[in-house]
Amino acid sequence: MKGVLDFLIAAKQLTEKPRAGWVARRVQSPETTAEHMFRVAFMAYILGSKKGLRLKNCLKEAVLSDFPETKRGSDDFLRAKNSLAKLTAPLREDLQREITLRWLESEKEISKEGKFVAQLDLVENLIQALEYLGSGGSRDFLEFAEKKVDDPLLKNFLEVIKKKFYGAKSAKKQKELKNILEFLLQVGKLKRMGRLYWKLRNIKNPETVADHIYTLTLAAWLLAAGRKELSLEKLLKMSLCHELSAVYTGDTTPYDRILREGGTEKREEILKRVIRLSKKEKESIFIQDYKQEKRSLEKLVHSLAPHLAKEIIKLWQEYRTKSSQEGRFLSQLNVAVMLLQGLIYEKKYDNFSAAPLWELAFEISDHTLILKFLDEMKQKFYT
């Protein structure tokens, strides 16, 4: 467990560092490496599913695609490989082996999934370039992607991108791919959405919803690996989808309504600790939030292929209502990962306290793995 915690703390750097390429192009407040991998993972889920690839591997490769950037900050293969070896050193041997294998698969394009994810990485870069630089400033990204991408599905996807952003003419009708592109553009908003919990507590440049989803996905993989009672593929997908509704609702906390309606005293109290409420009040807040989030999610996924839309909503429901093993595990891990971020902030900022997050974690957690993880964090940050 200590190894997993050390690895995750190292990985948290990916949620802080802006990507070097955008900094060089003078993009203001560019995405972090984690945010880039977040959308690559979404593309792997949606497009990998359409292609019939092994999604579990696709998703793992996506969250590792730029992982060695935590240490190297360059594209040199050997340095990246050594950097990855250093990062994975605290982990169990089976995890070290798997991470190295998955990374190599996409880096060297030695499996169907690896090759696909490597090409997705380029397509995501292009979409991001279009969002930052517009069609005029992103030509070199398009040329590079067109040169490297040979997957038929992704070539069609590039056609759809060209049609939308460059006004290119295409004879093919690609309604489904067009809808997928629109969906991915919406999902990209989460890269720019700072998490409300930290913003309310005056954390400067806090992690975004996308950063959080990235860390949670990585943590779910590392903690659930080898646990037969948990479906890892389902967990990884669920983690990606668990806060998708924020695209339209904005990031929320269970106490937003009270924060909006309460006076200054109530506000101070809420910010210092987990608010105390009756069971009835808690239930009422939950139901209102649940309905609002569900509506938002349905709006977001309605144009995706029906089976995919249904799956995303089902995964979110299981998470939100804790109605499956994976849903219960992930909702507990979600708080633990938030606590980890809180502990990092507590160490960094004198006036920030992780106390309410500890309280929340002690109310929500009952899974053995999560309780061990909490213990490990206590050891690491308080002894």
Added chain:
Amino acid sequence: MTDEKIFYLTKKGLEKVRREYAELRKLRLAKTKGDVPRILQSEDVNPEYLSFQEDLGFLEIRIAELENILKNTRMIKIPPKEKREAVNLGATVTLEEQDGKVNEFMIVGTLEANPIQGKISSESPVGKELLGKLVGDQVTISSPVKVVYKIKKIKYQLS
């Protein structure tokens, strides 16, 4: 000797599990009775086939999970009158802090727990600390931050 996990459920929780189990079995039957989509559609994998497989996969996993729950369920019942003074599964506990702030939880098994809805698991650190306590008892939740509560009220109302 197996050490299968026992799931504690309220009557309402058990009914919900049974209902879901029956619905999913019906759905599985309906799905497998109809035409199974073809794997390939020209050279591409048929998305309908994938959807069918994914749906079926999800169904099978969930049905197996529910079967395991139903096999290992113990129903949470209101304890006899003389034992209702203590916190046990099914109790709604009202807690008061030194500054007068009041908090409330219902103690349930892991399957029904959802603290955002005011239901906490008897296996969570807070749940464990509360079990067996009486009205007037002091409860200290020792995370790195110490929270001290006094038990103000214990109520059993499972419906």
